[in-house]
Amino acid sequence: MLYVFSFIFGSIAGSFLNSVIYRTYTGQSFLIGRSFCPACKKTLKWYELIPVISFLIQRGKCRGCSQKISPIYPLVEIISGLLTVGVVYFSISNCTGMCDKVYFLILRDLFAIYLLVVLFVYDLKWKLVPDKIILPAIGFFLIYNILLYLFNISDISIIDMIVGVLVGGGFFAAQFWISKGRWVGGGDVRMGALMGVILGWSDIVVALVIAYVLGSFISMFLLLWKKIGLQHRIPFVPFLAVSTLITMYWGEFIVQYYFDLVNILVGI
Numbered sequence: 001m002l003y004v005f006s007f008i009f010g011s012i013a014g015s016f017l018n019s020v021i022y023r024t025y026t027g028q029s030f031l032i033g034r035s036f037c038p039a040c041k042k043t044l045k046w047y048e049l050i051p052v053i054s055f056l057i058q059r060g061k062c063r064g065c066s067q068k069i070s071p072i073y074p075l076v077e078i079i080s081g082l083l084t085v086g087v088v089y090f091s092i093s094n095c096t097g098m099c100d101k102v103y104f105l106i107l108r109d110l111f112a113i114y115l116l117v118v119l120f121v122y123d124l125k126w127k128l129v130p131d132k133i134i135l136p137a138i139g140f141f142l143i144y145n146i147l148l149y150l151f152n153i154s155d156i157s158i159i160d161m162i163v164g165v166l167v168g169g170g171f172f173a174a175q176f177w178i179s180k181g182r183w184v185g186g187g188d189v190r191m192g193a194l195m196g197v198i199l200g201w202s203d204i205v206v207a208l209v210i211a212y213v214l215g216s217f218i219s220m221f222l223l224l225w226k227k228i229g230l231q232h233r234i235p236f237v238p239f240l241a242v243s244t245l246i247t248m249y250w251g252e253f254i255v256q257y258y259f260d261l262v263n264i265l266v267g268i
Helices: 002-026 053-057 072-093 099-126 131-150 158-179 186-199 201-224 237-267
Strands: none
Touching: 002 072, 002 099, 002 131, 053 072, 072 099, 072 237, 099 131, 099 186, 099 237, 131 158, 131 186, 158 186, 158 201, 186 201, 186 237, 201 237
C-alpha cells in the first residue's frame, strides 16, 4: 500500500509539474488560478484533472474543443509516479542507523527528482533553462543540505557543495567562455551548479561522465537514423538531469564497478 500511495502521490505531483512547466514558459503563476485548456482556455473540472485516467477517458482530447492533448502530460504523470516509488523504495531499503530521519531525505530527493523532471521537459521542448526555477532551487538545496548535515542526517557538507558547484558550474563555465557560448549555454552552467549542490563534489564527476556518454550514444543513434544533422544542436540539460538521477542512487556502485574492472584489466 505504501508504494501504491507513493505512485498516486507522484502522479498527482506530476500533474502539478505539468502546470509548472507550461505556466513558467508563458509567464503565468503556477501557484494561483484554475487549470485550463491551452487551446480553448476552458477552465477544467476536477474530473478532467485526474492524472492519466482523465487523459485515457477523454481519449487524449479536450472535452471542450476536441483539441488533442500532448502525450507529454500523462507521460510526466506516470514517470513522476514511478520515480516517487523508486525514491521511497531506495530510501527505506538503504537506511542504516538513521531510519527515523529518513523522511527528511525522502523529502529532499523527491524535490530533486521533481525539479529534474521539470528541467528535462522544459529544455527538451524549448531549449531553455528557466532561471526563476533553477536559481531558487540551488539556494534551497544549499540550505536544506546544510541543515541535514548539521543534524547528522546527510554527509553532504557545505564544503562538498561548494567544491561541487565549482567543479560542475566551472566545467561548463570554462566551455562557455572558451567557445563564446557556441559549445554550451548559460543554462548548462547553472545546471552544473545545481548538480553540485545536489550531489556534492564526490559524485559530480561521475554524473558528468554519465551525461556525456548518454549524450554521445543518443546523438549517434539519431544521426544514424537521420533524425538530426551534424549541425543540429541537441539540448544537453535532459542528459544532465538523467545522469544526476542515476548518480544519486547508483553513483557509488558505478565508481566501485569501474575500479573493479580496471583492477581486472590491469591484472590481465
